[in-house]
Amino acid sequence: MATFTNGKPAPAGDAVATDLPVGSSAASVPSPSVPARYYFNLTDGHTMIRDEEGITASSVQAAVVSAMEAVEELRAQDPLNSDEWQGWRLEIVDASGQAVQIIPLDALLAH
Numbered sequence: 001m002a003t004f005t006n007g008k009p010a011p012a013g014d015a016v017a018t019d020l021p022v023g024s025s026a027a028s029v030p031s032p033s034v035p036a037r038y039y040f041n042l043t044d045g046h047t048m049i050r051d052e053e054g055i056t057a058s059s060v061q062a063a064v065v066s067a068m069e070a071v072e073e074l075r076a077q078d079p080l081n082s083d084e085w086q087g088w089r090l091e092i093v094d095a096s097g098q099a100v101q102i103i104p105l106d107a108l109l110a111h
Helices: 060-077
Strands: 036-043 050-051 055-058 089-094 099-105
Touching: 036 060, 055 060, 055 099, 060 099
Parallel strands: none
Antiparallel strands: 036 050, 036 055, 036 089, 089 099
């Protein structure tokens, strides 16, 4: 799993994956056959908790699956504290720093 730096505990909110990539350039998305490194940064628009480790994935879609698994792990750590993460999102960022997908951590869906 990704490692976040700044000492803040990982969020425990519900998440909904968005289907639209943030970047508009198809050139920034690696081909499915070439593994690439993706980072899972957490942000509320003001504070950024950067993932210093990242993961290697075969595609953006594979990185999204891994990110959703990470969010589920974070949610399981403290399921009653989701309000703390209202307005936060997990940004999947490629090695160049380009955000390729955003997953809101707001408690939009109950499990």
